Amino acid sequence: MRQTLRVAAYAVVVRDGRLLLARSPVPGGAPEWVLPGGGMEHGEDPYDTVRREVEEETGYRIEVTGLLGVNSARHVFVRHGFARRPGRRADHHAVRLVYEGRITGGGLRNEVGGSTEMAAWQPLDAVPDLVRIRMVDIGLRLWRERPATGRVEHAE
Secondary structure, three states, X not given: XXXXXXXXXXEEOEEOOEEEEEEEOOOOOOXXXXXXEEEOOOOOOHHHHHHHHHHHHHOEEEEEEEEEEEEEEEEEEEEOOOOOOOOEXXXXXXXXXXXXXXXXXXXXXXXXXXXXXXXXXXXXXXXXXXXXXXXXXXXXXXXXXXXXXXXXXXXX
């Protein structure tokens, strides 16, 4: 079984009752809203990762104002092989650092040629009605609850 580890950093940026989100295309499905952020490059500090990713995906420069917490998730799934090859099992572990950020410059724009296609401010009370990944909810819980452990339990 193939094992992979991905470390990523995301930002919760709230201003005037609105949350900054990016939208990712989903092949054959509805686009999903995500927290701006993404995977660390080899040797990169997660603090630098979140600042780089937010600027790439939204056009904004941010100041990191705090570490809200860490989320860890593990998924085992079957990777489908090429023609006539059986799929291989993969064990994927994701470690996500969630920071709070404040806009310091730049301007809202959509990412071109990246992992997202659109950036927008969404009213906090409208987030539950958006098609979104679970990390949005985890990030908002960390932002609202600010647990001393830096961790919130997964809610199904």
